[in-house]
Every structure is written in C-alpha cells, then in structure tokens.
Amino acid sequence: MVRSFAPDPIQPEVVQGILTAALRAPTAGNTRGTAWVVLQGASETARYWNATTDEAWRASSPRWEGMRRAPVILLAYASAETYVERYGETDKADSGLGAGAEAWPVPYWIGDAAFGVMTVLLGAVDAGLGACVLGAFKGEEALSRELNVPAGWQLFCSVLLGQPDGLDHRSKSLDRENPQSMGRIHYGSW
Numbered sequence: 457m458v459r460s461f462a463p464d465p466i467q468p469e470v471v472q473g474i475l476t477a478a479l480r481a482p483t484a485g486n487t488r489g490t491a492w493v494v495l496q497g498a499s500e501t502a503r504y505w506n507a508t509t510d511e512a513w514r515a516s517s518p519r520w521e522g523m524r525r526a527p528v529i530l531l532a533y534a535s536a537e538t539y540v541e542r543y544g545e546t547d548k549a550d551s552g553l554g555a556g557a558e559a560w561p562v563p564y565w566i567g568d569a570a571f572g573v574m575t576v577l578l579g580a581v582d583a584g585l586g587a588c589v590l591g592a593f594k595g596e597e598a599l600s601r602e603l604n605v606p607a608g609w610q611l612f613c614s615v616l617l618g619q620p621d622g623l624d625h626r627s628k629s630l631d632r633e634n635p636q637s638m639g640r641i642h643y644g645s646w
Contacts, residue, residue: 458586460522461618465497466585471528471617474579481571484564485548489538490572490612493531493603501529504614507599508592522623523588526616531599532573534565537608569612576615586620589613 475492483490495501505514505524514520536557544554553559573589580587592611599611 457588458616458618458620459519459588460621460623461526461586461616462621463498463525463527464619465527466617466619468496470583470585471496471530474576474583474617475530477579478572478575481568481575483568483571484539485542487539487542487564487568489535489542489565490569491533491535491609492572493533493605495529495531497527501526503602504529504531504599507602508590508595508614510594522621523590523616525621526588526618528617530576530615530617531603532569532576532612532615533605533609534569534612535609536563536565539563539565566612573613573615576617580615580617585617588616590616 471494475494478492479488495504501524509520539560540554540557542548542554543551548554557563577587577589591613596611599605600609605611
C-alpha cells in the first residue's frame with residue numbers, strides 16, 4: 457500500500473479501465489449490488505477528506521500530506537437491500553435470504569465489494585500506479601450527503617490512486633512477524 461502520492465493526474469481512460477474491470481468482478485447471484493464514486497482532482501478529493509477527517513487528525517498524522525495528494529479517490533459502495541431483493545426472486549427464494557439482511561450468515565454484498573476493491577488494486581499495479589485502501593471509520597453519513605449517495609448504499613472502503621512519490625511512509629504493521637504459509641494452509645483437513 458502506498459501512503460504518499462505525487463499530485464500528478466491520472467488519465468481518465470486509465471481510471472475507467474480499472475473500474476470497468478472492477479465491475480466484472482464476481483457478484484453473487486449476478487446481483488451487481490456494488491457501485492463506485494470517483495473523485496478526481498484536488499477539489500473533489502477535498503470533499504472526501506473534509507467529511508472523513510478533522511483538523512486534529514490532519515495535524516497529528518504523519519501520512520496526511522502524502523495521502524492528501526492522491527489525485528483520485530475511488531469510493532466502493534454496496535447495497536444490502538439490492539442483495540435481499542435479488543435473493544427474494546423466484547430462482548433464489550429457496551435460500552431464505554430474501555427475508556432481510558439479518559438472514560444472511562455471510563453478507564454477500566461485503567464479499568462482492570471486496571472482490572471489486574481487489575480488482576481495483578490489481579488494476580492499479582498493472583497500470584503502474586500506487587494504491588491505498590482506507591476503511592470507513594468516520595464521516596460516512598456526511599460524505600454520503602455531500603455526494604448525494606442514495607439511501608441504502610453503504611461505503612465499504614476508499615481506494616486512493618496515484619503515482620507514488622517515493623517517500624517511505626511504511627505501515628508499522630509491516631514490522632510484525634510474517635509467518636510462513638505453514639499453519640495457514642491446510643490440505644485434506646485442518
């Protein structure tokens with residue numbers, strides 16, 4: 457994950473190509489209950505930062521300046537209602553998942569949003585770009601109002617896109633021991 461970007465713009469066709477691939481990611485029941493909002497350029501990306509951060513965080517974060525320069529922010533949204541409706545249709549009704557979001561032991565809309573985000577990350581690498589995933593921890597309602605997001609759509613995460621500026625803002629998580637695959641991959645049984 458890149459956490460410090462050059463402000464250089466990304467060609468719109470590159471962003472469109474990455475998102476076109478993301479829309480082809482797996483989608484349970486062919487529901488297509490994910491959507492993207494694209495913020496490009498300093499004035500649009502500022503809307504994101506203003507809704508999701510505050511002055512205290514910006515003043516204390518060593519990563520703020522580098523992340524703020526990302527020329528594109530992709531916002532991954534998912535709609536639980538869309539999946540509930542789809543799984544209430546005749547060909548899926550026997551699943552019982554059309555009864556409501558609470559009927560889902562594993563919410564497919566979260567998985568489908570994650571598939572799309574992973575596709576974006578791989579597309580960024582293929583395009584020679586850097587990317588960073590940010591969770592939705594603060595300001596989601598304000599951001600949704602600011603961007604006119606319809607009711608029922610939840611922000612899954614944000615993806616910053618741009619050219620890395622070469623500054624190293626490593627995550628402290630990288631200092632954790634990286635266990636080998638043994639203990640995480642099991643053949644035949646656990």
